[in-house]
Amino acid sequence: MVAAVTEPKLIHGDEPAAASRIGLIDHKELSATAFERTRMPMVISDARQPDYPIVLANESFLKLTGYAADEVVGRNCRFLQGKGTLPASIAEIRAAVAEERECTVEILNYRKDGSAFWNELHISPIYDDDGMLAYYFASQIDMTRFRNIQSLEESEHRLLMEVDHRAKNVLAVVESVVRLTRSDDAARYAASVQNRVQALSRAHVLLADRGWQDVALRDAISVQLDPVVGQRVHLEGPSISVPATIVQPLGLVFHELAVNAAVHGALSKPGGRLVITWSDSTEGGVDLIWRESGGAGSAGTTPGFGSVVLGALVEKQLGGTVDREWTDDGLVLSISFPKALGRL
Known part of the structure; x- marks a missing residue:
């Protein structure tokens, strides 16, 4: 899994008072392992930094895009866009981010080798314990074959x-x-x-x-x-x-x-x-x-x-x-x- 620039705080809701420290750690480790090993490409961007840089990306995302970990972390997801990407799709993503809401957009993206793929992109905001926007979670589904x-x-x-x-x-x-x-x-x-x-x-x-x-x-x-x-x-x-x-x-x-x-x-x-x-x-x-x-x-x-x-x-x-x-x-x-x- 790509190392975090700023490690995102995993939100689990209210923990019972009797919850053990070991149980909490196990829960976090399981979440991190699931994020890393799932076959669905995923990234997490830091909403508290300028331009929402990627702080986490799983192995499936790297395989889908052809980029290495150090080529992804710290960059905004727009690097996947190219000449064929429709401005309307970009505008839809920008509006959802500005309004801090979920959205699903089918957008034409490009791998590192220049090949295009149709990406069903789902974006969802993540809030901290104080209700402040902290991160954006994004999943990708390669829709090219479909x-x-x-x-x-x-x-x-x-x-x-x-x-x-x-x-x-x-x-x-x-x-x-x-x-x-x-x-x-x-x-x-x-x-x-x-x-x-x-x-x-x-x-x-x-x-x-x-x-x-x-x-x-x-x-x-x-x-x-x-x-x-x-x-x-x-x-x-x-x-x-x-x-x-x-x-x-x-x-x-x-x-x-x-x-x-x-x-x-x-x-x-x-x-x-x-x-x-x-x-x-x-x-x-x-x-x-x-x-x-x-x-x-x-x-x-x-x-x-x-x-x-x-x-x-x-x-x-x-x-x-x-x-x-x-x-x-x-x-x-x-x-x-x-x-x-x-x-x-």
């Missing part, structure tokens, strides 16, 4: 919540796919649903590869068009990223457009061509032009079932707008959508 486990559990909980949220988003889009797909022919219905779910899957893989962060608009377009139209498309526009929340419904939009162009539009013709350009909109979203050429008259001028699906995806899912124009050379679509769901 904190790490708690942090891991919180991270796992957030991950599960995120997975649940994403699953619900995907299921909502799948529900829309099933509901919007024409069902007058069973075989065609099954194939259409399968193709649209595959488009969702491609978007999902892209998101997973990007760590479920923002995705480049060019990548969100290419991953859907490459399997359907190959090299007959030209993409042009600035580097724009779209949030993960809209990549899947946006993927369905491009899948729907690509299939329509390949089956009914300009890309169903040998000389058909597709150019897609985009830019930032003044409202903070994206303006995109889908221009098909070389397939005049192939799709007609009446919106078909694909146009219904497209309108539902852009306007209902993305909160955007879509305008169609049939020119002498082919179809031109002007699509505007926000970069976040629910914002126009």
